Amino acid sequence: MSHDDLAGSLRKIKAESGRSLRAVEQAIHVSNSSLSRYLAGQATPSWNVVVAFCRFTGHDPRPLRPLWEAAERERRAPGRPFAADRPAAASRVPRNDLPRDVAGFTARRAEVETVSRLARAGQAVAIDGMGGVGKTALAVKVAHLLTPEFPDCQLYVDLHGFTPGRDPVEPTEALLGLLRALGVPGGRIPDDLAGRSAQWRSELARQRAIVILDNAADADHVRALLPGAGRNTVLITSRVRMVGLDGVQPLSLAPLGPADAADLFTVALGPGTAADPETVAELMRRYGGLPLSIRVAAARLRHRPAWSVADLLESPPPSDEAGLGKVIDASLARLGGDQRQMFLLLGLYPGTLIGPFAAAALAGRPVTEARALLDDLVDANLLEEPAAQRYRFHDLIRQRAAEAARREESAEGRDTALDRLTDFYLHTVTCGVRALDVVPEHVLPVRHVPAEVPDISTPEQAMSWYRDEEATLVRVVEQTVRRGRDDLTAQFALLIGDLLGRYGRWELWRWIADIGVQAAERLGNLSIQAALEYSRGLAAYFTGRLDSAAADFAAAADIAARSGAVGMRIIAIRGVAAVAEDRGEFTRALDLLAEARQLPLADRYPTEVAIAAVLTAHHSLLALGRVAEAADVARDVLATAQDPTPRITSLRVLGRARLSDGDLPGAVTYFQEAEAACRDNQDASFAAICQGDVAEALSRLGRHAEALDRHEAALAWATDFGDVYREIYLREAFARSCLAAGDPDRAVDQFRQALALAEPRGYRHVAGLARDGLARALAPVG
Secondary structure (H helix, E strand, O other): OOHHHHHHHHHHHHHHHOOOHHHHHHHHOOOHHHHHHHHOOOOOOOHHHHHHHHHHHOOOOHHHHHHHHHHHHHHHOOOOOOHHHOOHHHHOOOEEOOOOOOOOOOOOHHHHHHHHHHHHOOOOEEEEOOOOOOHHHHHHHHHHHHHHHOOOEEEEEEOOOOOOOOOOOOHHHHHHHHHHHOOOOHHHOOOOHHHHHHHHHHHHHOOOEEEEEEEEOOHHHHHHHOOOOOOEEEEEEEOOOOOOOOOOEEEEOOOOOHHHHHHHHHHHHOOOOOOOHHHHHHHHHHHOOOHHHHHHHHHHHHHOOOOOHHHHHOOOOOOOOOOHHHHHHHHHHOOOHHHHHHHHHHOOOOOOOEOHHHHHHHHOOOHHHHHHHHHHHHHOOOOEEEEOOEEEOOHHHHHHHHHHHHHHOOHHHHHHHHHHHHHHHHHHHHHHHHHOOOOOOOOOOOOOOOOOOOOOOOHHHHHHHHHHHHHHHHHHHHHHHHOOOHHHHHHHHHHHHHHHHOOOOHHHHHHHHHHHHHHHHHHOOHHHHHHHHHHHHHHHHHOOOHHHHHHHHHHHHHHHHHHOOHHHHHHHHHHHHHHHHHOOOHHHHHHHHHHHHOOOOOOOOHHHHHHHHHHHHHHHHHHOOOHHHHHHHHHHHHHHOOOHHHHHHHHHHHHHHHHHHOOHHHHHHHHHHHHHHHHHOOOHHHHHHHHHHHHHHHHHOOOHHHHHHHHHHHHHHHHHOOOHHHHHHHHHHHHHHHHHOOOHHHHHHHHHHHHHHHHHHOOHHHHHHHHHHHHHHHOOOO
């Protein structure tokens, strides 16, 4: 059995059915070129395609299953002749997210063999046990050992079920990360848990994958993350037993016995260090056989030659039963007062990774001093440094630090430290936004201005810092909500949205805007509420939710009218007009903008006037054939506006005008200038649409290869970051360029995808363009 056997059977079925290749193409939505390759044995169709083919031609697909499986095995075999047949994701380097394997892994031989045997059989395994007992180390060890047997990908996700100070990762969020790890574009991932779970099972069924779901809260936490069919396996770790998971093999880990614990300690201590066996045995009883505690103790002795095993035995008895507290207490006893206070205050930190600037703010110390204290804690194995000047606690040590902070620091002292930390992040975000040429409104000065902040004076530095700190910023915002600091919550929400939009973090943007709206409502601040309603609408708009966006924009306009914020009202009306344009209501959009321009606007709002005049009006004017009028507006804005966004849009308008007039080289020049301005402003989102503009002009010039390359690059950004709004327009333009380049099959595919995205979301204008283009692409030649 082989590709040829399957292809021959498919050709026979087609011949017997009397159906044409074009009829099959239209019925099952597979391109003519792909069908030709399947029938010629040059590629292997998916099983879904085989089933659809058979149903359309009136045949039972089940007899073809052995042939298809044989062809799949041949396709996946080393040295297979049809390498191009594998999916695009498979051609990339296999994804491996596994943490570093634990050095000196000892004991647990029986457990390693048991988990390995079950995993090879495709059996999911749930490893449970107390904190510090070595659940993650065992799962990671097995995953590394089995990597050659699961070569397609090795995935790891920390579900934070028991991470102190942090909510568990929701299954929906975990599935988003896992699907992205498999290469699924953000725009193709469903919003709901059931949809993501089904897609995860479907994607994983095609992978020889091993997945670690670490630190699960309970059975419900991982139920939706379990695979279905396929050659894959999942290893789950948790501090609770997964009694409610059917079909998952449980494995409970007990603490190490005395001999195994002593062996681990000796290996971790390294060669050349003498240790009395009886003293080691006594120490192991003190540590309760917990591998994490044992490794920390050995590391302390390894890096402190003056210490001995007896030093640890002479420490005060531990107060906890888990064993790790014994090591921490012994380490804390050796710390100076400054190091101890830093340890305690780090227990208040809401994020996972912390840098020296944030630590300095938290402790109220200079950065150089804070850095030295952090390094001391790394030496004490109370902190890890996974990257240069990026520090983190182990979960259990974090819990110990948090408990000690509550016990030893006063409530006033804890609040003051958290205020300093929050003000550091708010102040630094404000500096970053200004580096991006955005002038934030309604942002108040912080009470504790940090003495030092990272150098984020350029757009590149600002975006780099923000990407590194995004997860921590989210936790800081959550902490402001828990502390009832609505003023700070609203301030963060006002600032962060623009940053998130620059690299497609739409869902997070919408979430932060939403909690900001709620905070502003409680504050009774209508101006801030209007700005955040508009911000929430933008996040909905770029994810293709026109109804939600229209409602948010309308609410923003209404609240702005009631508060007297005329500039914000104009911006919100512009949002309503943008939705009208996407629905093909161009005259209504122009009427709305004309109404907005009649509003009395103070001189301090020139940017709002420019945005309102350009960002929306030009679409309608161009669509209605009023090209010269659109170009005049753009030239006026270029002469007056200083902010990048209206200037970039004006350049696009002038490029469109040149395109309409047939001045194609002039159009390319304007579009390229707009694209360069986007990149200078670190706005990858806007740069993608400008790149699509350049591609369209190049296509009209007959430079098809360049045009298609640029289209693909722009579209890749939109799909990777889930920018449905831009994806719709970019796909329709890409399809037209494919048709111009003489590739109707590819054009048909792109028109159909654009139509599938546009129609259910109410993008009537671009849907009409896609339908017209599809008709042209499917029309008989000649």
